Amino acid sequence: LEEPLLFEVGHVETTGVDLPEPSSAATRLGGMDRAEAIGLPGLSEPEAVRHYTRLSRQNYGIDLGFFPLGSCTMKHNPRLNEKVARMPGFADVHPLQPVQTVPGALEVINELANWLIDLTGMHGVAMSPKAGAHGELCGILCIRAALEARGDARKVVLVPESAHGTNPATAAFAGYEVEDIPATAEGRVDLEALKARLGPDVAAVMITNPNTCGLFERDMKAISDAVHAVGGFVYCDGANFNAIVGKVRPGDLGVDAMHINLHKTFSTPHGGGGPGSGPVVLSEALAPFGPLPYVVRDEDGEVHLVEEENADQYGHTQAFGRMTAFHGQMGMFTRALTYMLSHGADGLKQVAEDAVLNANYVLRSLDDVLDAPFGPSGPCMHEALFSDDGFAEDISTLDLAKGLIDEGYHPMTMYFPLVVHGAMLIEPTETESKAALDQFIAALRSVAGRAKAGDATLKTAPHYAPRRRLDETLAARKPVLAYEEPVAPSGQPTMSEQGGR
Amino acid sequence: LEEPLLFEVGHVETTGVDLPEPSSAATRLGGMDRAEAIGLPGLSEPEAVRHYTRLSRQNYGIDLGFFPLGSCTMKHNPRLNEKVARMPGFADVHPLQPVQTVPGALEVINELANWLIDLTGMHGVAMSPKAGAHGELCGILCIRAALEARGDARKVVLVPESAHGTNPATAAFAGYEVEDIPATAEGRVDLEALKARLGPDVAAVMITNPNTCGLFERDMKAISDAVHAVGGFVYCDGANFNAIVGKVRPGDLGVDAMHINLHKTFSTPHGGGGPGSGPVVLSEALAPFGPLPYVVRDEDGEVHLVEEENADQYGHTQAFGRMTAFHGQMGMFTRALTYMLSHGADGLKQVAEDAVLNANYVLRSLDDVLDAPFGPSGPCMHEALFSDDGFAEDISTLDLAKGLIDEGYHPMTMYFPLVVHGAMLIEPTETESKAALDQFIAALRSVAGRAKAGDATLKTAPHYAPRRRLDETLAARKPVLAYEEPVAPSGQPTMSEQGGR
């Protein structure tokens, strides 16, 4: 089923929305009336529904099968959350409505904030960041604001080699120099090496815990104490919070700031690449610097919106500014709060336990056919890490991953973390059943066997997907980033001959 | 992607609905507590969503492609209709609520009834029939009630050979003997033959207009007059109303009763086989006998529900009874009314015009490669009819149809009407674009060429569908109509080894 481009089937005269014909009255557009053709083809509703339904079927999604993606926590998205987000009182309210008309919306933000604070053992939370990386930036800016407030112009942020790429990018964006922290042979931060580097020039250490090798940083508290001892702050990347939610509170380990990906741990849908949401929980030391706007509940239980004009009133005078125009990802807040209320404190603890149980089950069901570099040192957390050790010479991790597509699965995370050669990182999450894992394990065992035997058909996989391997080099060398109508000698220039199936 | 049966993946201890654990309090169930295991496996929500999403992908639907089904009017189902049907005031009201609490629901029924009356030029409408066949039965029962009311015990209903199978079935169900009416070589009812058969024993004639050959019965008015002249009634099968909606009113042609398939002409979704809805419009002679309950609007504009107890008050004392427990297919009424309001009188006329235009375009774009038995006599209405004349000896209409599946299409209606050998009936409807028709025509020309050339691969088509040809004989000879767990020697009896992909 091939589907042509919209620009090949649509017409500028077709519309799927009935609107009155324009009247001939004079406009008051300042003489800027748009005269030229824009080039936007339309489709009637039947055509549009079919176009997008067909396109959708070229996608893979959680609703169709398992996503063994490390660090991405692709879990089931409950349908209740979608229903709640569409309630008119949430979906159909304007961010600048008089606050008297939106107490329920403010309560949602406040309730969710309280859940996040309680689950992490922290002191405050900045709700407005729009995604994980935006949350990281917010956290680092809080740290910088706190340091500046005490007149401390530190220059360096320490980041482990195995960190998500967003960590060093964020630190650089906030004006810091980034230095690596080495890892032990066991895949954890080298505490002694870190201590040796710490000093008065270090603004912060950014740690991921559980780390990107799927291991818990046993020395986390000692790391925090050491960083605090030299006047620095500890930023924790919360992308892997799903492994410990309800089991461990980062605040108890000395963390100063941590972003929470609501689209990972709290199951707001990924949507093919967003929207996400990245609130940042903050320690007592950093909370005063959190950005505007935010929401507080007073002693009478009433909720209030704090913005620039009334920050004094609520004692929040040191905010470092505003990260986005409005209040953050409200549509994600309603979903995440619904998810939390559904699970409750007991259910969230079970989430972490089942996620870790599933990961260890995958690890131990595969470590006889795939090399698990940190397997011997004990259980993993929520994800299982393997290397390409033992593959036939010309078969790569990428080949194995594309072979998995032919078995009906999305590939795992590949070549990350960088500390392991040909890394494969598998995070099953708690919403996969044992039966689903058993099927996946059987499929992966089979592909792994072919990789070891040097099965050449893996080099050209996938064979049964909507597309064979795509030429990414061509795409980057000669970028075609927008459609352009072919110059047609005659006939209909907007309808290609390529056809619709 | 194979999907196992629910009974192979589910467990009786698994549930996707959180409910409190039963208390130990005594029950008041009359001692009839259900003790034995029932055998109903459950799935958690993630598993259930995936099970049904995967199943859905083995289906074909209008959202995916064109349905060239004659007599079935598979048109686009607007999404607004789905949204409206889910409004709480329609979806969440009980049929026995005090009428004072449901004036809006009664207005919907009344508004829709008025649209149907105006569009058909009839006098009244029975809204409660649940589907087309149920509506036919309702219409025939009205006729029988009217005849009985005048003490007239007629025994015969005349039905054309080309009629839908439901017509004779309905007449038989209502206690009538069914006799055929012959057709002319042109594919229409033979008026003279009909007149010759008419007499005082004929209760009714059941006609489909446009008929199942896709032709308008030119002599409809003359037929009606002749039937009325001998004291009989004219029933018109409304399955093909889409061809003439807004262009011709059946009431103007002397029809006494006609059911309307809301799930055809008025676009309520087929849903893989229902629910439908089959209101029956009635002439002045039959309207007094329509069943209860129904809805009337008084002179003050107020709407009232008429049931057994208050039929006197509204002068509806001759109702033949009740066809169903409640008020009919309310959920379909809201969708159909939404559809009508969207199109309006002008849009509905355009519907018929575009439907007929599309059908004639298909007819004339194919009649050089396929035999069109009634093609020479002039334009068709909303569907184009072809025969298997010219196919290679061992290739059947069925083979061609299954070959069309491999081209990405649902087959057309086959072997119906019976009056044409190897008939293929194609109804494009008005919601297919010219581009979609051109693709279909190209595909059908290609398959027709193969059928003429005797391409043996057609005999085993489809090759690219989720299943190859299925053994229907086996299914009927040894019916397996419910799942039974295999007797497992050990382990988990509810989990087959067959696996999920």
Place this chain on the structure above:
Amino acid sequence: MRYLPLTEADRSAMLETIGAPDVDALFSDVPEEARLTGPIEGLPMHASEMAVEKHMRRLSKKNLAASDAAFFLGAGAYKHHVPASVDHIIQRGEFLTAYTPYQPEIAQGTLQMLFEFQTQVARLYGCHVANASMYDGSTACWEAVAMASRIARGKKRKVVLSGALHPHYAEVVKTMAKFTEDEIAHASPALQAQPDNDGLIARIDDDTSCVVVQYPDILGRVTDLQPIADAAHEKGALLIVVNTEPVALGAIKSPGEMGADIVVGEGQSLGVGLQFGGPYLGLFAVTSQKHVRQMPGRLCGETVDAEGKRGFVLTLSTREQHIRREKATSNICTNSGLCALAFSVHMTLLGEKGLRRLALENHRLACHAVERLSKVPGVTVLNDSFFNEFTIRLGTDARKVVRTLAERDILAGVSLGRLFPDNADLADGLLVAVTETTTEEDIETLASALEEVLS
């Protein structure tokens, strides 16, 4: 028009291919005097999605939605919580916009679902085989009576209906019987704690093709059906059991276990919702293999494809009217496919554990309501046994009480006067249903309001 893809240019090009001067030429077979020249008068012209939605929302808001009231209506239609994922699944285009699965190669989704549905219904009912759904409970009930007549081959003409059968169901049977000339024995029920099973049994004779009872019955009573089954079978009659609340069967014995031959019912409780009465979902099952070929409606069966893979098809369709014409076994053509899907998804989400818990939660709240309402001065509870619905007597015309309470957004139940308008003896009866959606606060609201109104 947003739903019509043809452009004016398309129309011209197509007319040219056809060789017609204009669209009206295609309608030349329609006698000119019958051809309308413009849009039908008196009807509005096309309207935008926004305008139509506004109009329909206005009508919707005129109704009191069940969720906005203290709600106690039942009598054959029950308000249950439907999981959000049910609606998500039935809105998948591949289910919503699919055709009847006559082409099994591209309809395995619908067919496998129907096979699972049939199995679920058969097990719930304690039966051998269930069909792929019917219009609703009342028409399924009639189809069962007609099937019993077919099995009796016209030699037995009497149908015995329990007085405690839903009166609308009885009305549908009587309406149809007028035309098929079956004789219907029926009377309205007496307000007693126990149904009059002995009286019913006494009415069964050798001319009886079937006996129809409801379980739990219209007054909410639960009784052992085995004696009735035995009595019917002794006279060569079939026992047809009607169930209007499938959730009950998570708590009480199945009709199949107690000797029923045909079990029919309304499936609306699971997945479908109230919808002012339709579309609903008729369930139909038989306990004996020998009756399968006499069943009405569609059946989905297992088979294999040309490569030997398991697959599903509609089968035994020689019973159906599109094939068998005047010899068909039922009036059903379209059924309730999408409602069957909703039912099946909801049942799958529940599973046996969830269904049993749901049933017991309904019963627990109903027990609480019985206890609370029995303390209201003037109220007498009729039932000894019940599941989630029971009858109370108010000592005054219940219809008026219902209307009065409706003004306060309390939908107190279904008055027996509405169901049995011809029987004044029942006028003070009120049928009260309680489900998992009912809160203790709702029950208190009803009880307090009754205390006030009845004093």
Place this chain on the structure above:
Amino acid sequence: MRYLPLTEADRSAMLETIGAPDVDALFSDVPEEARLTGPIEGLPMHASEMAVEKHMRRLSKKNLAASDAAFFLGAGAYKHHVPASVDHIIQRGEFLTAYTPYQPEIAQGTLQMLFEFQTQVARLYGCHVANASMYDGSTACWEAVAMASRIARGKKRKVVLSGALHPHYAEVVKTMAKFTEDEIAHASPALQAQPDNDGLIARIDDDTSCVVVQYPDILGRVTDLQPIADAAHEKGALLIVVNTEPVALGAIKSPGEMGADIVVGEGQSLGVGLQFGGPYLGLFAVTSQKHVRQMPGRLCGETVDAEGKRGFVLTLSTREQHIRREKATSNICTNSGLCALAFSVHMTLLGEKGLRRLALENHRLACHAVERLSKVPGVTVLNDSFFNEFTIRLGTDARKVVRTLAERDILAGVSLGRLFPDNADLADGLLVAVTETTTEEDIETLASALEEVLS
């Protein structure tokens, strides 16, 4: 727990495979003093779908939904009618639950949609290339400023912001600039019929990396940008144009036509809805090919697969932080994929014809509102030009008037006092937005209420 498929039996079997005595053994790396032994205190336990839905509905009902009011708010977020099919499509599991399309073989649906989206945005903006979306308009605006700095390679440090730029957007730019040490030139706008373009031009100097203007501006004014573009280019600065109402571009000239280098904006108007401010949709496009590799965010490009079939991939990702780490061109990782889909579907349904009609219908109703409101004693209309939003002066504190009217379910607009709390000169200004969802009755309601309140 309805979302957790493991049964107790599964858990035991899995622990056995792992060789662990219990689940807690898997958490042995967590120091014992940090391990929680029971559920976190003070938080509720798990709840049924029904209970959670009820709680959330209660919170939802505390808010006044825009559809239940006479509604005139804009200022960067607009209420438009979104066709029902848009929501249907974004709820398809294959779109909703898909991951970022890093595996193009099984993500062509998302990728082709993004390619179409990029083309639609580029054409709407009169640009060459658009990216695959950003968080929202305000962050896109900041990313544009940062991009201009990158292009200036740190040699130019000054950013000139128009006073008529949305103050929240200006605030975001200023916040970020504090850390990157760009110098921001900005002042709040004067209440004049025409924006002070000459003043803006006068502030551009050789140290200016970019000039940022909004079009239509925060007061609703529409002005020719070409002179500003020319002035900027003369000093080697880039012109960044911000648009917060994409519907406007169906009626007025595109920024690309008038010399903009980077065009950014908020896409919420099409497909996305109000949602109390998020998630929204940042649009980002450039007019020159040479700036493509400096763009932030994801880009989708056309290529071929191993069989030569056309396909799409994410490309030029060496700009992105997951690859380039501290050298990345932006802070974006996750973007607004699903909102981009909603925008693209809505735009496809409109098409050029629909977009133009929609724009003119907005403008027609806005003209009507201007006319009607100008007749209210005490009201002065500021604008000469506008699209669907304009500024009126009330002669009294507009914030108070807004609050008073809100009590009558009239959401009268956004007061300039709320947007510019520090500038008392603006306190009597009210920004009024009118779209196709506004009825003439709504306008009359507002006008009458203002007559009453201002008298």
